[in-house]
Amino acid sequence: xxxxxxxxxxxxxxxxxxxxxxxxxxxxxxxxxxxxxxxxxxxxxxxxxxxxxxxxxxxxxxxxxxxxxxxxxxxxxxxxxxxxxxxxxxxxxxxxxxxxxxxxxxxxxxxxxxxxxxxxxxxxxxxxxxxxxxxxxxxxxxxxxxxxxxxxxxxxxxxxxxxxxxxxxxxxxxxxxxxxxxxxxxxxxxxxxxxxxxxxxxxxxxxxxxxxxxxxxxxxxxxxxxxxxxxxxxxxxxxxxxxxxxxxxxxxxxxxxxxxxxxxxxxxxxxxxxxxxxxxxxxxxxxxxxxxxxxxxxxxxxxxxxxxxxxxxxxxxxxxxxxxxxxxxxxxxxxxxxxxxxxxxxxxxxxxxxxxxxxxxxxxxxxxxxxxxxxxxxxxxxxxxxxxxxxxxxxxxxxxxxxxxxxxxxxxxxxxxxxxxxxxxxxxxxxxxxxxxxxxxxxxxxxxxxxxxxxxxxxxxxxxxxxxxxxxxxxxxxxxxxxxxxxxxxxxxxxxxxxxxxxxxxxxxxxxxxxxxxxxxxxxxxxxxxxxxxxxxxxxxxxxxxxxxxxxxxxxxxxxxxxxxxxxxxxxxxxxxxxxxxxxxxxxxxxxxxxxxxxxxxxxxxxxxxxxxxxxxxxxxxxxxxxxxxxxxxxxxxxxxxxxxxxxxxxxxxxxxxxxxxxxxxxxxxxxxxxxxxxx
DNA sequence: TTAGGGTTAG
Numbered sequence: 001x002x003x004x005x006x007x008x009x010x011x012x013x014x015x016x017x018x019x020x021x022x023x024x025x026x027x028x029x030x031x032x033x034x035x036x037x038x039x040x041x042x043x044x045x046x047x048x049x050x051x052x053x054x055x056x057x058x059x060x061x062x063x064x065x066x067x068x069x070x071x072x073x074x075x076x077x078x079x080x081x082x083x084x085x086x087x088x089x090x091x092x093x094x095x096x097x098x099x100x101x102x103x104x105x106x107x108x109x110x111x112x113x114x115x116x117x118x119x120x121x122x123x124x125x126x127x128x129x130x131x132x133x134x135x136x137x138x139x140x141x142x143x144x145x146x147x148x149x150x151x152x153x154x155x156x157x158x159x160x161x162x163x164x165x166x167x168x169x170x171x172x173x174x175x176x177x178x179x180x181x182x183x184x185x186x187x188x189x190x191x192x193x194x195x196x197x198x199x200x201x202x203x204x205x206x207x208x209x210x211x212x213x214x215x216x217x218x219x220x221x222x223x224x225x226x227x228x229x230x231x232x233x234x235x236x237x238x239x240x241x242x243x244x245x246x247x248x249x250x251x252x253x254x255x256x257x258x259x260x261x262x263x264x265x266x267x268x269x270x271x272x273x274x275x276x277x278x279x280x281x282x283x284x285x286x287x288x289x290x291x292x293x294x295x296x297x298x299x300x301x302x303x304x305x306x307x308x309x310x311x312x313x314x315x316x317x318x319x320x321x322x323x324x325x326x327x328x329x330x331x332x333x334x335x336x337x338x339x340x341x342x343x344x345x346x347x348x349x350x351x352x353x354x355x356x357x358x359x360x361x362x363x364x365x366x367x368x369x370x371x372x373x374x375x376x377x378x379x380x381x382x383x384x385x386x387x388x389x390x391x392x393x394x395x396x397x398x399x400x401x402x403x404x405x406x407x408x409x410x411x412x413x414x415x416x417x418x419x420x421x422x423x424x425x426x427x428x429x430x431x432x433x434x435x436x437x438x439x440x441x442x443x444x445x446x447x448x449x450x451x452x453x454x455x456x457x458x459x460x461x462x463x464x465x466x467x468x469x470x471x472x473x474x475x476x477x478x479x480x481x482x483x484x485x486x487x488x489x490x491x492x493x494x495x496x497x498x499x500x501x502x503x504x505x506x507x508x509x510x511x512x513x514x515x516x517x518x519x520x521x522x523x524x525x526x527x528x529x530x531x532x533x534x535x536x537x538x539x540x541x542x543x544x545x546x547x548x549x550x551x552x553x554x555x556x557x558x559x560x561x562x563x564x565x566x567x568x569x570x571x572x573x574x575x576x577x578x579x580x581x582x583x584x585x586x587x588x589x590x591x592x593x594x595x596x597x598x599x600x601x602x603x604x605x606x607x608x609x610x611x612x613x614x615x616x617x618x619x620x621x622x623x624x625x626x627x628x629x630x631x632x633x634x635x636x637x638x639x640x641x642x643x644x645x646x647x648x649x650x651x652x653x654x655x656x657x658x659x660x661x662x663x664x665x666x667x668x669x670x671x672x673x674x675x676x677x678x679x680x
Numbered sequence: 681t682t683a684g685g686g687t688t689a690g
Contacts, residue, residue, distance in 0.1 A: 108681050111681085141681085143682070144681045147681060147682065222682085223681055226682045226683080227681080256682095257683075259682095260683085261683035261684055291683095293684045295684085296684045296685065297683085297684050298684095327686075331686060332685090335686095357686095358686075359686040359687095361687095362687045392686095392687095394687045395686085398688090399687090423687090423688095425687050432688065433688095463689050467689085467690065470690080494689095496690070500690070503690070527690085
């Protein structure tokens, strides 16, 4: 074969050119053999642009006096791939003014530019151009059109959601509640509602555009279906998305890895592990389980369905892991309460030299918060500042929560005040922080501030404010919020809200009122009754206690806490026979009190305290210290109530403080050195 | 021409 034949073959079958080096060799051959052939030069531009070589492509393009369509569309594609979006649209206009008729390959690139520029109007103009040129039946062009409209629909949807739940930071002034404030709140909501209607119309019309394009298509491929399915999945139209996955089959198209990427998050949201497993089986049968996207989605789906073991299994056999698969397993562990495991994976991720992103920190921070591992939380905070993630709303909210849970409410407030915008979660985190620190005034004031700024309180925000009221004995305010949930926001009170109210009323001695409230619940849970049982014990209402205990045993016959509490109540009332009968019943039923323990971290060791254990080497010293503290407390007027403790069902010990073995948390010193070394 | 992960809960 002569060099000329090879040259022609290469130009006719550009796919055989597998490297940038070969492309440059071909360029040299063209210059040598046919340097002025626009057809050859255009093919060369196309080959260069396939390798994303913008500089080389432009170099050749600028030598052409009247570039053919192939040259234009190759440069346009290369511009888009390099993020030069305005330039891509400029070149399209230049091509049109030179009289060249664009073919169907040009539009996907242009539509991508409009999407990346977030310019819907421009996208609609391009759509008009597509229709005028009669390209609106082309498969690739239609797929790209649907993709563009789908992306805009998601942007509108996300933007609207954020506007609903975000306010500017004006939390530095705390206004008292007045009628004037209520008027402002109402005005804000009526404005919000107007905007809501406009946005709903806008989103609806964009989704109609996606549908219209889809329905007009003479032929659809798997990408067409995937695009519409993803559009529905991302905007919460789950049933529609799943229905379309089933409908694909009627056009003889099988779901591929992209389809599964849309389906798995829906099943995670539905907590439907059975269907999730079916999809997992399908993925294995079709070889998609090696796909890193599917792997991450499976990890996430299993974790959200509380199947951490399955999530770990999928993660452990992943042939390749990227930042997202690591974040998925870290978040999966933490969300399921496996904090140590989550921290270990975070550590391993750093060791694997995967750079943490904001999501990594907002996923791991709740582990520090729930373990009250302040030292680690502070180290991570330092790292967050160094890499500049402290302004991320998710990261900042998780920091607010971590500091509040670790006892540093002032630092939590400082971080909260520094945030430019507050969403519903950050408000709730700081309100709950104040509530758990017993600073109900701040919690309630901030809740009202949040309402003033037009952020709609949610189910969780009401849990927070009612908890605050409960701790401070604010009965009137609590009733106001409890009633406001349904009346103003249409949120049905749940278990947590009833529990806070029952706790509040019980502590205040309003036992009958609490009984009535709990009885009004649809299906009162044992835990809500339990707080009333405890209040009955404190206030010495033994008759009601028996009634309440009966209610608990109806819904939860093996509620250990209720047995123990009732036993103690009988003991306090000197009803020894009843107490003994109950204890006998417990033994018969095999009900045992779960061992509770608390722990304290001293330097790098965590020491756990369990009733009845004398194994710790410093047992005597600890007991001595406890006695000193007890004496001091008694000097200041504390009278220990030993009536109930003496009759504790499972323990014969009078003072249940002893020491158990050390519990080892991950060593954060090691993580700290990684943070410092690798990513500064 | 199409894809995956995050913060608040007595």
